[in-house]
Amino acid sequence: MDLSYKARKEAFVSDLTGGNIGEINSVTLVAPASILLWSALQSRLSFFYPYTTTALITDFLINVLAILFATTLYSSAPLLLNILLASPAVLILLNYSRSRPQQKTKPLRRSENDSSTKEQSSGGSESLPIHPFITTYRAAMMVITCVAILAVDFRVFPRRFAKVENWGTSLMDLGVGSFVFSGGVVSARSILKNRNSESSTRSLLQRLIASMRHSFPLLVLGLIRLYSVKGLDYAEHVTEYGVHWNFFFTMGLLPPFVEIFDALAVFIPRYEVLSLGIAILYQVLLESTDLRAYILVSPRGPGLLSKNREGIFSFLGYLAIFLAGRATGIRSIPRGTSPSTSPQQARKRTLTCLGVQTVSWTTLFILNSTFAFGYGANIPVSRRLANMPYVLWVAAFNNAQVFLFCLLETFFFPSVHRALGKEGEAERVSFATSRILTAFNKNGLFIFLVANLLTGAVNLSIHTLDMNTVQAMAILVGYAAILTGIALGLDKANIKLTL
Structure with a gap:
């Protein structure tokens, strides 16, 4: 790479201060607004059944390109884009009644939420249900992550959305933490499945060895x-x-460390408390020692610790985020029904729990990051440190997103949660979930790897900084289409590539 251009690229992503949280929320609200429109089309018109070419293009426009446009062409007017998405949904709701019975509309198709075929057919109230809202949440997060990692290299992507240098908030900072949080949400499935199985009696050493099998591919990708x-x-x-560390190393080291802290769940059964405990202890270290200055301003010495101090110490913050995600998953994944609890009551309880968690995390974030009428700590957010305000921000945002997606599913597709047992569940879930989002969710980590490879190929092939808006958008739309095509191809072939 040309040295002068390399210096321009590095300067392009350096010394940034981010933007305000209100704008970030407006941009990310495009994902729920897109699902609002998709759900109105599907529940009232069965628009995506059968899945014709028109349905595919519409699905792509709503659930992929809308997110791309929110971070680029509509970055200065995200509320306008939200209105453009929500308005036709409102018109559809006012003019059309609910579609024909949803459970008979589509053939069987597995979802990433449903982690195995055995689980689908096991039946019984103890089996874990498939939740379209979790599939949608994880997939939407994956789409915006994949879009941003390439878009950030073009001038059409605002600098306030790129990762900040030291202190502040940005869209990409939120995306990194959300990626980890969503991993924590899904990890709750294994915990819930193992609570009443023989595997729950495995020793810590056995669980560590098993977790390393999941970590090894990620560590290899990091290398x-x-x-x-x-x-x-x-x-x-x-x-x-840092000099050598990257996000794959962080993701790869999370499973064994989570197993260690999972052993503490015997004494501290609530993962929210574990998450907060880690975040508080780490913040105390940052405030009461020289650790913060060491991470931010200390010269890089010859040792590996000094060269990679951001990645190594921020790992504590990401561990807290992962555990917060697991807490959300444990409270939202189970069916929740019993002889005394109807499906409607169980779903109401889930929504209430998600709402309470959202308010709780948000309140803690406000108290931690602002003066809050003289009672707050006023600690600035730092993704580089992954400090306590950052952990609380990520947890509050993601709980809010899960709540919104759950609310939309509950309103538009009540048959998903009202049915008792597993019979016909896959068909109902398939009807209530975008095929593109299902595909992104099913092979999410593999798609993320492909996105990284394509991002590298684009940056090595062209000078992204010199592309005008039309050229940049053409490349980004093509990139999004390729990722979507790969995801759909793997899903159609029923291939699941776990990393």
Whole structure:
């Protein structure tokens, strides 16, 4: 890579201060607004059945390109885009009644939420249900993450959305934490499944060995990325994670450390408390020692710790975020029905729980990051440190997103949660879930890897900083279409590539 251009690229993503949380919320609200429109079309018109070419293009426009446009062309007017998405949904609701019975409209198709075929057919009240709202939440997060990692290299993507240098909030900072949080949500399935099985009696050592099998591919990808970046002289932002560290290392080390802290669940059964405990202890270390200054301003010494201090110490914050996600998953995944609890009551309880968690995390965030009428700590958010305000912000935002998606599913597709037992569940869930989002969710981590490879290929092939708006959008739309095509192809072939 040309040295002068490499310097321009590094300067392009350096010393940024981010934007305000209100604007970030407006941009990310496009995902629920898109699902609002998709759900209105599907529940009232069965628009996506059968899944014709028109349905595919509409699905792509609503659930992929809308997010791309929110972060680029509509970045200065995200509320306008939200209105453009919500308005036709309102008109459909006012003019059409509910579609024909949903459970008979589509053939059987597995969802990532349903982690195995055995679970689908096991039946019984103890089996874990498939939740379209969790599939939708995770997939929407994956789409915006994949879009942002390439879009950030073009000028059409506002600098206030890119990762901040030290202090502040941005869309991409939120995306990193949300990626970890969503992983925590899904990890709750294994915990819930194992509570009443023989595997729950496994020793800590056995669980650590099992977790390392999940970690190994991610650590290998981290090494591949490290050597690729260094070998190709690729432009990199060292203060993001350090000289050698990258996000794959963080994700790869989470499973074994989570198992260690999972052992504490015997004494502290609430993962929210574990998450807060880690975040508080880490924040105390940052405030009461020289750790904060060491991470932010200390010269990079010859040792590996000094060279990679951002990635190593921020891992504590990401661990807290993962555990917060697991807490949300444990409270939202179970069916919740019993002889004395109807499906409607169980869903109401889930919505109430998600609402309470959203308010609780938000309140803690406000108290931690502002003066809050003289009672707050006023600690600024730092993704580089992954400090306590950052952990609380990510947890509050993601709980709010899960709540919104759950609310939309409850309103538009009541048959999903009202039915007792597993019979016909897959068909109902398939009807209530975008095929594109199902595909992104099913092979999410693999799609993320492909997105990273395509991002590298684009940056090595062209000078993204010199592209005008039309050129940049053409490349980004093509990139989004390729990722969507790969995801749909894998889903149609019923291939699930776990990393």
